[in-house]
Amino acid sequence: MTQSAVPSPSGALVPSTSSTATPSMVPLFDFILVHVPPPMHLNHPRPLLMLTVQIESNLYVAMLYVGRIHPGILRVGDVLWGLDVKGQQVDKGKVKKIFARKGLESIEKDAAGAGEIASVAGVKNARVNVTLVQMEGWGGEGPKLLPSTPIDPPTILIQI
Numbered sequence: 232m233t234q235s236a237v238p239s240p241s242g243a244l245v246p247s248t249s250s251t252a253t254p255s256m257v258p259l260f261d262f263i264l265v266h267v268p269p270p271m272h273l274n275h276p277r278p279l280l281m282l283t284v285q286i287e288s289n290l291y292v293a294m295l296y297v298g299r300i301h302p303g304i305l306r307v308g309d310v311l312w313g314l315d316v317k318g319q320q321v322d323k324g325k326v327k328k329i330f331a332r333k334g335l336e337s338i339e340k341d342a343a344g345a346g347e348i349a350s351v352a353g354v355k356n357a358r359v360n361v362t363l364v365q366m367e368g369w370g371g372e373g374p375k376l377l378p379s380t381p382i383d384p385p386t387i388l389i390q391i
Contacts, residue, residue: 278302278374279300279302279303280302283359286359287350292327295330296350296357298351298363299347299349300344306326308325310365311326311351311353311364313361315361324353324355328353331349332348362377
């Protein structure tokens with residue numbers, strides 16, 4: 232007879248001795264969904280902030296800027312500004328495509344929300360460690376830059 236854990240009425244996980252019990256993670260996942268609160272630092276109503284951590288190339292849409300969305304929701308058609316570590320605008324562009332990863336596959340999406348890792352096409356001249364922001368909705372405070380780790384410049388330069 233196999234044993235698995237099931238939630239009790241009090242919410243605690245107790246071993247099940249039922250002959251139909253299977254070694255499954257489903258009861259644990261159900262328990263987590265019921266009892267673990269969602270992350271509070273991911274605030275969807277705020278304007279978008281996303282730190283570019285990687286740049287990808289795509290044959291059809293050119294450069295893709297990859298990063299984790301901190302607050303906000305990113306949608307196709309949004310206008311984003313790229314701000315460097317000093318808060319200076321390095322570019323402005325309209326989001327043309329959004330991609331997310333599912334395993335090794337890249338999936339096109341219409342929108343991505345806080346906490347998701349997304350690839351964005353449409354912004355040009357941005358670099359790694361650039362914060363992509365929606366300028367509307369910040370009020371008088373203006374957008375906040377996301378903390379980034381400086382990247383050392385290349386040690387060798389070859390010109391041909």
